[in-house]
Every structure is written in structure tokens, then in C-alpha cells.
Amino acid sequence: MYGVMFLALLSSLKAIAYKEAQMDTKKVLMTKMGLDGHDFGVKILCQMYRNAGFEVVYTGQRQTAEMVVAAAIEEDVDVIGISTLSGAHMHSVPLTMEEQKKQNIDIPVIVGGTIPPADVEKLKKVGVAEVFPTGTDANMSIEFIKKLPNRKSLKRG
Amino acid sequence: MDIVDKMFQGDRLALARLLSILENNTPEVPLVMSRIQQNQDNGYYIGFTGAPGSGKSTLVDKMILQIRNNNLEVGVVAIDPTSPFSGGAILGDRIRMQNHALDPGVFIRSLATRGSLGGLSRAAKNTARILNASGKDYCIIETVGVGQVEIDIVDTADTTVVVLMPDTGDSIQAIKAGIMEIADIIVVNKADLKGTDQLIADLMLMLHENQRHSWWQVPVIATQADKNIGIKELFEKIEEHKEVLKDTGMLVAKRKEQRVSEFMEIIEQTLLDVILESQKDDSEFCEIINNVMAGLIDPYSAAKKVFGNENLIKRWMMRLSSEILIERRRVDA
Incomplete structure (x- = not known):
């Protein structure tokens, strides 16, 4: 019995020493764009994502599309999460997708918040990976992020 | 490029x-x-x-x-x-x-x-x-x-x-x-x-x-x-x-010190890796670990026992030399 315990101990020791367990840690950029001041939801999500084992980079509020994409490049994240409660998502989200194309990158974008049902398809049409409107179980977004491929952000290099 | x-x-x-x-x-x-x-x-x-x-x-x-x-x-x-x-x-x-x-x-x-x-x-x-x-x-x-x-x-x-x-x-x-x-x-x-x-x-x-x-x-x-x-x-x-x-001249001295300590760190890590890896299927070492775990022997005496065990150290050395072979093959390739 001790042998088994020792092996388990050993592998966990090794995992700590060589970060094997963390090789597939997801890195998420969370952001609020424009004049959207309600950051209560995004902060709760940040904590939920942390508890799910993700590394969450929170940019803070009042971001432009250029700022979001620049931060996503520097941090080399797996996914960009835009929380929107201001109703301006049809403005800020397409701008972000445009900016990604301009910078020659293709990081999956997910959007959550007060999004009318009619806008969900529109957002997906501009390239958003998934939309989580008000009322969605937050765990659904965790499952979605977990299934995303790792560090595929670069088209070149 | x-x-x-x-x-x-x-x-x-x-x-x-x-x-x-x-x-x-x-x-x-x-x-x-x-x-x-x-x-x-x-x-x-x-x-x-x-x-x-x-x-x-x-x-x-x-x-x-x-x-x-x-x-x-x-x-x-x-x-x-x-x-x-x-x-x-x-x-x-x-x-x-x-x-x-x-x-x-x-x-x-x-x-x-x-x-x-x-x-x-x-x-x-x-x-x-x-x-x-x-x-x-x-x-x-x-x-x-x-x-x-x-x-x-x-x-x-x-x-x-x-x-x-x-x-x-x-x-x-x-x-x-x-x-x-x-x-x-x-x-x-x-x-x-x-x-x-x-x-x-x-x-x-x-x-x-x-x-x-x-x-x-x-x-x-x-x-x-x-x-x-x-x-x-x-x-x-x-x-x-x-x-x-x-x-x-402290900046130069500091950088020298850092280079050496980093080098030693890597050596230490690699040695530890090799030794830990070789223990997975080493019954003698496992037995010592089990005794330590059960409190039958204090860790200092256990360590002494490990380093006094010629066969065990030999197996470590063999593991190390096989590591050298792997490294050499990697360099050749």
C-alpha cells in the first residue's frame, strides 16, 4: 500500500517540480470595453475562472479594441472574454474582430452579458466563438473554455 | 526564419x-x-x-x-x-x-x-x-x-x-x-x-x-x-x-554569481529528476521510503542508509549514464 502511496506522492511531487499538471493551464483575457461601467459580473466571473484553474488576466474597464488585442498578444492568451452590459456590443465586438485581423491573429472571442437574442447570430457572424447572454449558467462558459485548443493564437511564428 | x-x-x-x-x-x-x-x-x-x-x-x-x-x-x-x-x-x-x-x-x-x-x-x-x-x-x-x-x-x-x-x-x-x-x-x-x-x-x-x-x-x-x-x-x-x-565592479560580480547559480540550479534539477525517475521501480529505495513514512526510521539515518548502499548508488550512476546516451543521441540528431 505504501508503495502505491509513494508513487502517487512522487508523481505529484514531479508535477509540482516540472509543472506537468499546469502545461495545459488556460490563460484567459477578461475585459470590459468602452463606457461600460458595470464590472460586478466580470469580477465574479474572474473568480469563478480562477477557481476553475484558469489564469485570468483582467484588463479593467474602458478598453478600446486596440488595447484589448494588444494585451491579448502580449499575454499570449487562449481566449478573449468580453463582458458587456452597456448595449454597445454590436459596436465594440466587431471592432475587436477587425483589429485581430489587422494584427494577423486569430484568438477565439467569447462574449457575455445583456445581449438580445437577435444579436447572438449577428455576433457569431462576425466571428465570435460563443455568446453567453444573461441567464446563462456561468459554468457553461467554463466548460467551453476548457474545450478550446491551447495557445493556438499565432498564425505565424 | x-x-x-x-x-x-x-x-x-x-x-x-x-x-x-x-x-x-x-x-x-x-x-x-x-x-x-x-x-x-x-x-x-x-x-x-x-x-x-x-x-x-x-x-x-x-x-x-x-x-x-x-x-x-x-x-x-x-x-x-x-x-x-x-x-x-x-x-x-x-x-x-x-x-x-x-x-x-x-x-x-x-x-x-x-x-x-x-x-x-x-x-x-x-x-x-x-x-x-x-x-x-x-x-x-x-x-x-x-x-x-x-x-x-x-x-x-x-x-x-x-x-x-x-x-x-x-x-x-x-x-x-x-x-x-x-x-x-x-x-x-x-x-x-x-x-x-x-x-x-x-x-x-x-x-x-x-x-x-x-x-x-x-x-x-x-x-x-x-x-x-x-x-x-x-x-x-x-x-x-x-x-x-x-x-x-559589483554589477559584473553579480552577473557572474547569477550565471553560476543558475547553472548549478539546472544541474541540481536534472540530477534530482534522474534520481526520482529511477526510484519508481527501485524496490530497495521504496522500502526505505516506506520505513520513513511509517516512522520506523528517522530521515537522517535513512539518507545515510541510501548513501551507504553501493548497489543503489550504482543504479543511479547507470541511470545517469543512460541519460548521457540519450543526450548524445539528441545532439547528433
């Missing part, structure tokens, strides 16, 4: 991707680090450490501005703690560094501590090195100063700034060992709060009693980072420390 060449040409995507390689400690790390060997000592490393909420990120934000005003480029490694329970982390240092989001002369990278045995300090050091190799004149390493690991990271820095704030303890806190002893410069931030004068007086007394170097008196600087007060003085002190390090 590969990713390292691209990084040298100023490609931000390539730089970010290289930093991810270090962060995830992939097998490419040695290759990458050997490629940047010639360029990694070009820049200057500044460490910022201090308690959570003392204003490190805001100070760093203002320092970036100061450095950029001198027309120099700067890289930032901002380290936040990993949750020991979930393995996740919230990296929030960027929030205070908004002003530089679109400045091509600034590169900010967040890093989680990931709770690894010495692994973080290596990833953080290497991250700083690559940032410097990419042409940054300064690299700022910002970390929460709460443990030995953080002290190790700051060890990479040429100038270490410890950030304090008033009203967080009595005069005994200031003379406790540890983080205070690694400071080259002490900053008392939020200097508009009450208790500032008392803290500065305590610190001055403490520093006067314990001068570490004959060639450097650790200064205490009062700042209000959010109002940009004291930032210029701080930058001047950092520059002064840099000059002193250069003039006394």
Missing part, C-alpha cells in the same frame, strides 16, 4: 510566444535560452516588491512613464499568486498600467506563481532575460513580497526596490529580518497617510544601525504614486545605484 529571429526583429507576437514557452517550461526552453545568450545582459533589471496593496503596480506604471520620457524602452514582468487550491490565478497588474497599452516601447507580461519548487523563479528570470534580449533597456520585475520564492526572483534584479506604506505595524516590523534586507532602495508609498514620518524615522534608524555595504547607503524615498510625487527622485536613485554598481 524562426521565432527567435522574429523576436530579434521586434515581432511582438514572436516575443509573446517565446515567453509562453518559458511559462509552460516546454522542452524548447534550453534551445531558446542558448540563442539569446549573447543579448541577455544588455539591459538593466529593476525589482519591485512589497505587501499587497502597497501600490507597486501604480509605482511601476509611473516608472514606465519616467523611463519612456528618457526615450528608453522597458519590459515588465508582473507576478501574481496562483491559488494553491485550484491552480488558477487572477492577474490584475495590467489594470494599473493602462497608459502604456498601445506604446510599442513597452511590453507587459503577467505571470502566475504556479506554486512550483524554484520553477517560477527560473521562468520569471528567463522572461526578464528575453525581454532584455528583445532590446528593452530596462526590465521591471514586480512581485508580491511574501515568501522565499519572491526573494529569489528579486535576486535577479540589479536594483531591488521594496515598497512599504505607513500605518501597517509598529517599529518592530521595520527591523524584522527578510524582505527589508534585500532592499537597495526603500519606498514609503501613500506618503500622505498619517504615520509616514514615524515610519520613515524608524526605517532610517534601522538602516543606520545595519549598513550592509560600505559603498551604498540604502535611501528611503517618500512617494505618492497616484499623484506622481517622488517618482523622479526614485528614478534618480535607481540610476545612482546603477552607477555605483558599475563603478565598484
Whole structure:
């Protein structure tokens, strides 16, 4: 019995020493764009994502599309999460997708918040990976992020 | 042209991707680090450490501005703690560094501590090195100063700034060992709060009693980072420390020391890896471990038993030599 315990101990020791367990840690950029001041939801999500084992980079509020994409490049994240409660998502989200194309990158974008049902398809049409409107179980977004491929952000290099 | 060449040409995507390689400690790390060997000592490393909420990120934000005003480029490694329970982390240092989001002369990278045995300090050091190799004149390493690991990271820095704030303890806190002893410069931030004068007086007394170097008196600087007060003085002190390090030959000595200690660390890690790996199927070693676990033998005697066991050591050596063969094949290929 001790042998088994020792092996388990050993592998966990090794995992700590060589970060094997963390090789597939997801890195998420969370952001609020424009004049959207309600950051209560995004902060709760940040904590939920942390508890799910993700590394969450929170940019803070009042971001432009250029700022979001620049931060996503520097941090080399797996996914960009835009929380929107201001109703301006049809403005800020397409701008972000445009900016990604301009910078020659293709990081999956997910959007959550007060999004009318009619806008969900529109957002997906501009390239958003998934939309989580008000009322969605937050765990659904965790499952979605977990299934995303790792560090595929670069088209070149 | 590969990713390292691209990084040298100023490609931000390539730089970010290289930093991810270090962060995830992939097998490419040695290759990458050997490629940047010639360029990694070009820049200057500044460490910022201090308690959570003392204003490190805001100070760093203002320092970036100061450095950029001198027309120099700067890289930032901002380290936040990993949750020991979930393995996740919230990296929030960027929030205070908004002003530089679109400045091509600034590169900010967040890093989680990931709770690894010495692994973080290596990833953080290497991250700083690559940032410097990419042409940054300064690299700022910002970390929460709460443990030995953080002290190790700051060890990479040429100038270490410890950030304090008033009203967080009595005069005994200031003379406790540890983080205070690694400071080259002490900053008392939020200097508009009450208790500032008392803290500065305590610190001055403490520093006067314990001068570490004959060639450097650790200064205490009062700042209000959010109002940009004291930032210029701080930058001047950092520059002064840099000059002193250069003039006394300490900078060269420090770099030499760092190179050797990093080399020894890698050797240590590799040996440990080989030995741990070979134990998986070694019944003799497992038996000793089991006895230690059950409390039948004390760890010192157990270790003595291990090193007195000729066969066991021989098996380790065999494992090592097979490792050499693997390495040789890798080089040939």
C-alpha cells in the first residue's frame, strides 16, 4: 500500500517540480470595453475562472479594441472574454474582430452579458466563438473554455 | 526564419510566444535560452516588491512613464499568486498600467506563481532575460513580497526596490529580518497617510544601525504614486545605484554569481529528476521510503542508509549514464 502511496506522492511531487499538471493551464483575457461601467459580473466571473484553474488576466474597464488585442498578444492568451452590459456590443465586438485581423491573429472571442437574442447570430457572424447572454449558467462558459485548443493564437511564428 | 529571429526583429507576437514557452517550461526552453545568450545582459533589471496593496503596480506604471520620457524602452514582468487550491490565478497588474497599452516601447507580461519548487523563479528570470534580449533597456520585475520564492526572483534584479506604506505595524516590523534586507532602495508609498514620518524615522534608524555595504547607503524615498510625487527622485536613485554598481565592479560580480547559480540550479534539477525517475521501480529505495513514512526510521539515518548502499548508488550512476546516451543521441540528431 505504501508503495502505491509513494508513487502517487512522487508523481505529484514531479508535477509540482516540472509543472506537468499546469502545461495545459488556460490563460484567459477578461475585459470590459468602452463606457461600460458595470464590472460586478466580470469580477465574479474572474473568480469563478480562477477557481476553475484558469489564469485570468483582467484588463479593467474602458478598453478600446486596440488595447484589448494588444494585451491579448502580449499575454499570449487562449481566449478573449468580453463582458458587456452597456448595449454597445454590436459596436465594440466587431471592432475587436477587425483589429485581430489587422494584427494577423486569430484568438477565439467569447462574449457575455445583456445581449438580445437577435444579436447572438449577428455576433457569431462576425466571428465570435460563443455568446453567453444573461441567464446563462456561468459554468457553461467554463466548460467551453476548457474545450478550446491551447495557445493556438499565432498564425505565424 | 524562426521565432527567435522574429523576436530579434521586434515581432511582438514572436516575443509573446517565446515567453509562453518559458511559462509552460516546454522542452524548447534550453534551445531558446542558448540563442539569446549573447543579448541577455544588455539591459538593466529593476525589482519591485512589497505587501499587497502597497501600490507597486501604480509605482511601476509611473516608472514606465519616467523611463519612456528618457526615450528608453522597458519590459515588465508582473507576478501574481496562483491559488494553491485550484491552480488558477487572477492577474490584475495590467489594470494599473493602462497608459502604456498601445506604446510599442513597452511590453507587459503577467505571470502566475504556479506554486512550483524554484520553477517560477527560473521562468520569471528567463522572461526578464528575453525581454532584455528583445532590446528593452530596462526590465521591471514586480512581485508580491511574501515568501522565499519572491526573494529569489528579486535576486535577479540589479536594483531591488521594496515598497512599504505607513500605518501597517509598529517599529518592530521595520527591523524584522527578510524582505527589508534585500532592499537597495526603500519606498514609503501613500506618503500622505498619517504615520509616514514615524515610519520613515524608524526605517532610517534601522538602516543606520545595519549598513550592509560600505559603498551604498540604502535611501528611503517618500512617494505618492497616484499623484506622481517622488517618482523622479526614485528614478534618480535607481540610476545612482546603477552607477555605483558599475563603478565598484559589483554589477559584473553579480552577473557572474547569477550565471553560476543558475547553472548549478539546472544541474541540481536534472540530477534530482534522474534520481526520482529511477526510484519508481527501485524496490530497495521504496522500502526505505516506506520505513520513513511509517516512522520506523528517522530521515537522517535513512539518507545515510541510501548513501551507504553501493548497489543503489550504482543504479543511479547507470541511470545517469543512460541519460548521457540519450543526450548524445539528441545532439547528433
